[in-house]
Amino acid sequence: xxxxxxxxxxxxxxxxxxxxxxxxxxxxxxxxxxxxxxxxxxxxxxxxxxxxxxxxxxxxxxxxxxxxxxxxxxxxxxxxxxxxxxxxxxxxxxxxxxxxxxxxxxxxxxxxxxxxxxxxxxxxxxxxxxxxxxxxxxxxxxxxxxxxxxxxxxxxxxxxxxxxxxxxxxxxxxxxxxxxxxxxxxxxxxxxxxxxxxxxxxxxxxxxxxxxxxxxxxxxxxxxxxxxxxxxxxxxxxxxxxxxxxxxxxxxxxxxxxxxxxxxxxxxxxxxxxxxxxxxxxxxxxxxxxxxxxxxxxxxxxxxxxxxxxxxxxxxxxxxxxxxxxxxxxxxxxxxxxxxxxxxxxxxxxxxxxxxxxxxxxxxxxxxxxxxxxxxxxxxxxxxx
Numbered sequence: 001x002x003x004x005x006x007x008x009x010x011x012x013x014x015x016x017x018x019x020x021x022x023x024x025x026x027x028x029x030x031x032x033x034x035x036x037x038x039x040x041x042x043x044x045x046x047x048x049x050x051x052x053x054x055x056x057x058x059x060x061x062x063x064x065x066x067x068x069x070x071x072x073x074x075x076x077x078x079x080x081x082x083x084x085x086x087x088x089x090x091x092x093x094x095x096x097x098x099x100x101x102x103x104x105x106x107x108x109x110x111x112x113x114x115x116x117x118x119x120x121x122x123x124x125x126x127x128x129x130x131x132x133x134x135x136x137x138x139x140x141x142x143x144x145x146x147x148x149x150x151x152x153x154x155x156x157x158x159x160x161x162x163x164x165x166x167x168x169x170x171x172x173x174x175x176x177x178x179x180x181x182x183x184x185x186x187x188x189x190x191x192x193x194x195x196x197x198x199x200x201x202x203x204x205x206x207x208x209x210x211x212x213x214x215x216x217x218x219x220x221x222x223x224x225x226x227x228x229x230x231x232x233x234x235x236x237x238x239x240x241x242x243x244x245x246x247x248x249x250x251x252x253x254x255x256x257x258x259x260x261x262x263x264x265x266x267x268x269x270x271x272x273x274x275x276x277x278x279x280x281x282x283x284x285x286x287x288x289x290x291x292x293x294x295x296x297x298x299x300x301x302x303x304x305x306x307x308x309x310x311x312x313x314x315x316x317x318x319x320x321x322x323x324x325x326x327x328x329x330x331x332x333x334x335x336x337x338x339x340x341x342x343x344x345x346x347x348x349x350x351x352x353x354x355x356x357x358x359x360x361x362x363x364x365x366x367x368x369x370x371x372x373x374x375x376x377x378x379x380x381x382x383x384x385x
Contacts, residue, residue: 006042022053029045043062060083074100074103111133124155146178149168149181150181153184153185158188161182161185195219199212199219213236217249221253221256244269247267260290264284264287267280267287281303281307282317285299297317297318301317319338
């Protein structure tokens, strides 16, 4: 039997990759075959197949071999950039995507992937810049619009996010994530009928897609239809009993329904699945606060702060607990920290400050003449650091 040419083998590898037949691709490009052809391109496809199969260690190994075999091949650096990205080594991933683009400035996937890394690093302006470049080269790549929509949403530009999700769906009307993401934007905009329509469409396309049920549950919760919300979270958990976000979301609904024991049970499950789940600690703390179990509430707020010192809400809610316990200096310190972290729930804070400090005359005067936020900012600036 005549062995296929390098070009024929490469074409087979591309086809298997596009068809998501990753194990078949790995079998096709076994180590003996790779040694025989000594091809950086084939090594790169083997690396990408391992990455897609969740075998990150092998992915990096074959990607590195591809780069070593041909340091002028953009695909080699692209495969290694993906491996670094999966490993969350974002700086090295960016470096490799830079090399890809230096070798081939029309490499659309490199711009999209580099944009995804910038998004993971919360550098959204750079992410949008890369998605724009990808679209400029090829305006039919729906992934660029989808991911740019995510960046716009995080930046709270809901109109632009909707535009990008509309474009994604126009290019690929079976893209489930686009419907879910657009539904999330509609939910934030309180256009719940449109949100439900999108979540329903996602479920029609795939009735096993857990995120669709989870997010529809959140929309029901925002509409205060708690029974339907619970049903959707139940469905999400039935499909994936390791879905930590669904447990936390269901717990929040139980808490809103004042079914605190069930809420605590679900928060515990979420934290058992992810002991670094900052929001779950904070929300469980709130449920303890509602039950006036202040010691346990403070413990959870402190856990949340330890995991993320820049998350403002635990400081704010902990300030409320300390106020209820008449520990006014601790209350003030917590509120001050929350304010500096941009937690502007100032109306209630001003009320508490007035009760504690009897609102000195100059402070009352500022409240009357300026807005409350300016008053609080001025007042906090007079306090010792």
